[in-house]
Amino acid sequence: MSIHGLAGGIARGQLVRLPVTGPRLRRNLFLVRHRDKRLSPAASAFAGFVRDHLPKAL
Numbered sequence: 001m002s003i004h005g006l007a008g009g010i011a012r013g014q015l016v017r018l019p020v021t022g023p024r025l026r027r028n029l030f031l032v033r034h035r036d037k038r039l040s041p042a043a044s045a046f047a048g049f050v051r052d053h054l055p056k057a058l
Helices: 003-011 041-053
Strands: none
């Protein structure tokens, strides 16, 4: 799971972070939108950030 999704539980002491050895886990991310709908300004800014900062192929 993402550390961002677990941060609250770690901060509250409900979860602890354990070191894990082995291969690095990776996941593919996709940005999907409806072709006939306009993006909000926030969604458009996020899509631009994703295009500019994430590699095309992981």
